[in-house]
Amino acid sequence: MKPHKGEWQLINWIRNRTRLGCRRVPLGPGDDMAILALAREDRCLLTVDALVEGTHFDLSNATPRQVGYKALAVSLSDAAAMAALPVAAVAWVALPEGRSMAFAREISRGLADAARRFDCPIVGGDIVSGRMPLSVGTALVAREAGIRPVRRSGARPGDALFVTGDLGGSLLGRHLSFVPRVAEARRLARAVRLHAMIDLSDGLSTDLAHLCEESGVGAEVEARAVPISRNARRAARADGRPPLAHALDDGEDFELLFAVGPKDAKRLLARSPLKGLRLSHIGRIIKGRRMTLLGMDGRRTPLEPRGWEHFR
C-alpha cells in the first residue's frame, strides 16, 4: 500500500538520506516497489524478522535509534548465517499511538546506521500506528556473490564445531549493538568449506539443536572450550546461575556457529581468517540425534536446548 501523509513525510525524509542512483538500487523508496540490481546472478536470498517491545527490546533501556539498528542487524545476521552478501532491505514500523514523528525518525536513523555500516540500503517501508507496543521489522534481500549459501543441514558426523566471539549475557546491552558477522562469514566461507552454519539468536544450546535437527546428527560440546563473555560472568554474579549456563543458553549473541570437516578445522586452528575476533573449537558432530555436554570434570551430561522461547 501507499504511504499516508505523515508516513509520506517520513519517507521523503528517508529518501533524502538514501543514496539513490547507485547501481544496485535503480529505484529506491517512494514508488510501489523498489528495484534492485543483482549483478546478473540468477538467485537471491530473502529473510524477514520482526522485533516487538517487551520481547526483543525494552524502551526503558533502549533508545529508538538502537531499536532501529537492531531491527536491521538481526536480518543482516541471517545473511551472515548463509554467508550471503546483503543487497537491500525494506522495513516496517508499528508505532504506538501518541509517539511523535521525531521518535519515528530516530528509529529510521538507527535503521540507517546499520544500513550504512553494512552497505545494505533501506529501499522501502511501511508505517502503521495504533494502540500497540512498538514493533519494527525488516525483510532483507541478499545475493550469493560467488559463495554458495551455507545451510543448516549439511553437518556430518566427524565435523568440528566452531563459534565466533564470546557468548552469553547479551541482554546486558550487546543485543542492541552487536555486529552481524556478515564479513566474517564470507571470509570463513572463502577459507574453508562450511558444511553447515547458523547464527546464534536463541542461544547456543537451542541453535545447535536446530542445526543438528536439520542435519540429522548429534553433537558433543566441551564445556571448557565454550567462550564465556565478560557479560555472561556479570550476569552470573547477578543471578547466581553458572557463567557456562549463560554462555550456553542466553539468546541474542548473534555470533556464528558452524561445522567443518577435520582438515578444515586444523586449517582454521592453525590460522584463523578472522582478525580480532575469537574463533573457538567447541566440539564435534556425532552420529545419532543426541546433544551431549562434556563437563569440566570429564563427565558427560545431556545438553538440553534451553534458549528462550517467546511464543508458546
Place this chain on the structure above:
Amino acid sequence: MKPHKGEWQLINWIRNRTRLGCRRVPLGPGDDMAILALAREDRCLLTVDALVEGTHFDLSNATPRQVGYKALAVSLSDAAAMAALPVAAVAWVALPEGRSMAFAREISRGLADAARRFDCPIVGGDIVSGRMPLSVGTALVAREAGIRPVRRSGARPGDALFVTGDLGGSLLGRHLSFVPRVAEARRLARAVRLHAMIDLSDGLSTDLAHLCEESGVGAEVEARAVPISRNARRAARADGRPPLAHALDDGEDFELLFAVGPKDAKRLLARSPLKGLRLSHIGRIIKGRRMTLLGMDGRRTPLEPRGWEHFR
C-alpha cells in the same frame, strides 16, 4: 532470527504445505534465509506492507483467514502496480497474547490461499506475540519477466487516465477478498505503453495525487466517467454522502490507475485486453500541478485528495 518452539511447529506446518523443490524456490522456509531463483534476470523488485487490526481490518467482521489473504494480496497489488511478476514472499505475524495456534494457522491458510492463487509461495516468516492487536505483514520479491517496471513518475500532459474495475465502498467487504490485478497489469503492459501506474489503496483522489506529484503534472477527472461500484451506492445510502464521493475517496479498491498516450488510449478503447473487467477512461493528465474534477453539470472544481490517512 530463528523460530521459537510454537513458531517452529507452525513453520513445519507451513513447510509441509509449501511446494518445495520447485525450480523457483531452491530453498524454502526453515533455514536462515530462503533462496529464490530469478531466471537469470539481473533485477528484482521488493515491497513490504503491514496490516494492523483496527486500521486495516476488524476481527469482528473478518476471519483470520481473510486477514492472511489480504496481507499477501496488498503486496501482490504493489507488484501489479509495477506490472511485475511475483516470485515469492515472506510473512510475519504479531499475534495477540492468548490467541491459539489454530488462529495462527488460519492466518497461514489465508496467506496460502493468496500464495496459491497468484503463484507466489511464502518462503519464510517470523512470529512474535505480545499484548498487541493482531498485525500481519508481507514482503514480496517480484521480477520483471520481460516487462519494464511501470513507475508512478512517467505521466505526461496529454496522457489519458484509466482505471480498472469499479470503485468505492470496499470496506463493505471487498477489501478482504479483492483480486490483485497482477495478470491484468501485465496484459495491459503488453498491449500498450504504460507511462505511469499506481494501485488504488488510499482512494482514487489520493492515489492520483501521488501519481501527479511523482510525475510533476496535474490531472482532470470527469465525474461521469468514474466507475461507481454497487458497494459505493450502498455506502452512500447508508451515510448520505454521494456515491461519487465514495468512488473518489474510499480506500482499498486495489484497482489500477494508469496513464497512456492518446494513441494507446484509442487502442484500449477500441479493444480492451482485459476480459470481464471494466476499463474506464476517466480523464487526462494536464500541465501544472492542479487536480480538477469536471462535474456532471460541466463545472470544474478542485479535486482534493481525501483518501484515508491512518498515520498523523
